[in-house]
Amino acid sequence: MGRQLDQLTQPLIDFIQNQKLFFVATAMEGGRVNVSPKGLDSLRVIDEKRVIWLNLTGSGNETAIHLNNKNRITLMFCAFEGDPIILRLYGTAKSFKKGTDFWEKNIALFPTIPGSRQLIDVVINEVQVSCGMGVPLMEYKQQRQSLVDWAENQGDEGLKKYWQKKNTTSIDGFTDSFEQ
Numbered sequence: 001m002g003r004q005l006d007q008l009t010q011p012l013i014d015f016i017q018n019q020k021l022f023f024v025a026t027a028m029e030g031g032r033v034n035v036s037p038k039g040l041d042s043l044r045v046i047d048e049k050r051v052i053w054l055n056l057t058g059s060g061n062e063t064a065i066h067l068n069n070k071n072r073i074t075l076m077f078c079a080f081e082g083d084p085i086i087l088r089l090y091g092t093a094k095s096f097k098k099g100t101d102f103w104e105k106n107i108a109l110f111p112t113i114p115g116s117r118q119l120i121d122v123v124i125n126e127v128q129v130s131c132g133m134g135v136p137l138m139e140y141k142q143q144r145q146s147l148v149d150w151a152e153n154q155g156d157e158g159l160k161k162y163w164q165k166k167n168t169t170s171i172d173g174f175t176d177s178f179e180q
Helices: 010-017 062-069 101-109 146-166
Strands: 003-005 022-026 034-038 043-047 050-056 072-078 085-097 116-131
Touching: 010 043, 010 085, 022 062, 034 062, 050 101, 062 085, 062 116, 072 116, 085 101, 101 116
Parallel strands: none
Antiparallel strands: 003 116, 022 034, 022 072, 043 050, 050 116, 072 085, 085 116
């Protein structure tokens, strides 16, 4: 089983800040568990018990819909180079849309990325560190630009229409308004 901690340590914070990819898992009481990969420059460690990530427009909005109904969350980081580490952050989270006070107070932590739709505030309840000896070694090439380019081409109005059409109902039929 790995080692459990109550909070992040500085070496683990350094590890997180060096990752190019992480995974987010959420679930409601009923329905499917959602696991999503996250990239770009979208995560900030606030302190040993809290991280915030900038959620970008995607084909769905499972994470935010789940969090608005059941606020449990797991973030996972894997070392694809260097020491074999898997790091999981277990906690609770809340989603904040553009225009909210939380958004206005914290969006400056991130670069401007077209398609930004929510800030997710994660309070860490437990940290688990385990070996990643079964995780393959892979060489990082670059971030994909496709999502950013697509969002830029949509423009603000196009994104709002897309959110209304594609980001208000989960794959299990749970709904959330996406008024901006």
